[in-house]
Amino acid sequence: MASGNWYDSAIEGVLLDITGVLYNSTDEGGVPxxxxxxxxxxxxxxxxxxxxxxNETQCTRQQLVDKLQRLGFELSVPEVFAxxxxxxxxxxxRGLTPHLLVYPGVLPEFEAFDLGAKPTCVVVGDAADIFNYxxxxxxxxxxxxxxxxxxxxxxxxxxxxxGGELMLDVGPFTKALEYAVRCEAIxxxxxxxxxxxxxxxxxxxxxxxxxxxxxxxxxxxxxxxxCGLKGLQVRTGKFRPxxxxxxxxxxxxxxxxxxxxxxxxxxxxxx
Amino acid sequence: MASGNWYDSAIEGVLLDITGVLYNSTDEGGVPxxxxxxxxxxxxxxxxxxxxxxNETQCTRQQLVDKLQRLGFELSVPEVFAxxxxxxxxxxxRGLTPHLLVYPGVLPEFEAFDLGAKPTCVVVGDAADIFNYxxxxxxxxxxxxxxxxxxxxxxxxxxxxxGGELMLDVGPFTKALEYAVRCEAIxxxxxxxxxxxxxxxxxxxxxxxxxxxxxxxxxxxxxxxxCGLKGLQVRTGKFRPxxxxxxxxxxxxxxxxxxxxxxxxxxxxxx
Numbered sequence: 087m088a089s090g091n092w093y094d095s096a097i098e099g100v101l102l103d104i105t106g107v108l109y110n111s112t113d114e115g116g117v118p119x120x121x122x123x124x125x126x127x128x129x130x131x132x133x134x135x136x137x138x139x140x141n142e143t144q145c146t147r148q149q150l151v152d153k154l155q156r157l158g159f160e161l162s163v164p165e166v167f168a169x170x171x172x173x174x175x176x177x178x179x180r181g182l183t184p185h186l187l188v189y190p191g192v193l194p195e196f197e198a199f200d201l202g203a204k205p206t207c208v209v210v211g212d213a214a215d216i217f218n219y220x221x222x223x224x225x226x227x228x229x230x231x232x233x234x235x236x237x238x239x240x241x242x243x244x245x246x247x248x249g250g251e252l253m254l255d256v257g258p259f260t261k262a263l264e265y266a267v268r269c270e271a272i273x274x275x276x277x278x279x280x281x282x283x284x285x286x287x288x289x290x291x292x293x294x295x296x297x298x299x300x301x302x303x304x305x306x307x308x309x310x311x312x313c314g315l316k317g318l319q320v321r322t323g324k325f326r327p328x329x330x331x332x333x334x335x336x337x338x339x340x341x342x343x344x345x346x347x348x349x350x351x352x353x354x355x356x357x
Numbered sequence: 358m359a360s361g362n363w364y365d366s367a368i369e370g371v372l373l374d375i376t377g378v379l380y381n382s383t384d385e386g387g388v389p390x391x392x393x394x395x396x397x398x399x400x401x402x403x404x405x406x407x408x409x410x411x412n413e414t415q416c417t418r419q420q421l422v423d424k425l426q427r428l429g430f431e432l433s434v435p436e437v438f439a440x441x442x443x444x445x446x447x448x449x450x451r452g453l454t455p456h457l458l459v460y461p462g463v464l465p466e467f468e469a470f471d472l473g474a475k476p477t478c479v480v481v482g483d484a485a486d487i488f489n490y491x492x493x494x495x496x497x498x499x500x501x502x503x504x505x506x507x508x509x510x511x512x513x514x515x516x517x518x519x520g521g522e523l524m525l526d527v528g529p530f531t532k533a534l535e536y537a538v539r540c541e542a543i544x545x546x547x548x549x550x551x552x553x554x555x556x557x558x559x560x561x562x563x564x565x566x567x568x569x570x571x572x573x574x575x576x577x578x579x580x581x582x583x584c585g586l587k588g589l590q591v592r593t594g595k596f597r598p599x600x601x602x603x604x605x606x607x608x609x610x611x612x613x614x615x616x617x618x619x620x621x622x623x624x625x626x627x628x
Contacts, residue, residue: 215491222525251499262525
């Protein structure tokens, strides 16, 4: 069942979340969500502009694109917006040197920085099993040495689905560090306003003519809505039935999956 | 330098924090803070009533008392108030079965509960290196299976000093879980009001005639002040100079250490 009347509007651009919308991640790499490879193709062929907005921070954009291409998706690095490049932009603009609490796969994105120098900020990502008492203590102590502590969080997602199980995302660990040193993190990636606006600007579409399709009701759907886009919730990925009665976010629509969303969108455009 | 006029009042009872006030914990057990063994003796000999209020959750009260006695302190188990027994009282009163995210040393405190049964709440303590991605994920999933999630936190301290370094306490990890499952933890131990009042009741002293001596400005000093006790900050343990300009808590006084506090208190009582 779809809900809402989101497809009644003149949509010119679509922002797609990746994990949980295009594919489900697993230890072996990932499995496409049925219909989504074809859905991306049809969307692009229709003339609707498409960008991919992910909070993936376990690998570089190039690695992510390579993986998705191997799975059969048509996309390229310049179409992908991810937090690590956004964090690097911020670091450069402010002249900051980072201490990184990240998954090793994303390190190449930060090669422009001297990681041996005394850090003036901390950048935290979805570090997964790199999150442990030792790395958290080490990062906490780096923050305490700064006055004031500068914490940059690549997304603030609560959890995601991986290999059939829900896994904690970066958000909870960012909240732990915020509490420990009494600071508020600067968020890059979704739901940061600049992140959505950057992707829209890149495809030359105004917020009111764009829609974000995601499985994260707060960071995808709610974040996009705050920027003036419509926000569409898929019932794949980390979706849970309780999202349909979320206390803070009411999506413009719910769809079974990306293929379903594209069906409705393209049917409407043909009329 | 001492500050404030906290020792001008008629103090009948003193609550003492343990770690950072009596002794500094180390991997080898601990080292008494100079003058504190004698200070406890003098305080007890003076007729002032004394209880020990700790947020220690890495061991049982018996183990803690044994360790402190070996170091030379005069204290006994009934004089010690700690979060684990308080958590057990709460579990029994509400008929809850816990999933424990705690340090192994404290497990004997929970022997009355069936830890193999399906949990109806989570109890988290200072689990130290038991905090890792796997145990955090496991605990997070247990909470998600509850409707609503019930999270009990044994204290919410930000950090403590151990072996010369600051270490993250239970609080940041509790905040991580709260954020992940969108709940608010029930706190047992300091700064919970009932915890202070229980210790006061046990020694038969009214809040206005009691003082808490601690190194944690929020949980010891601020927590006690909210219950109507005076709160005295020692410059030992996790004390940091920035505590003297804390944005939320203004202690009734600062002292160099426990011995200094007892000097001032007993000098005043003799007059």
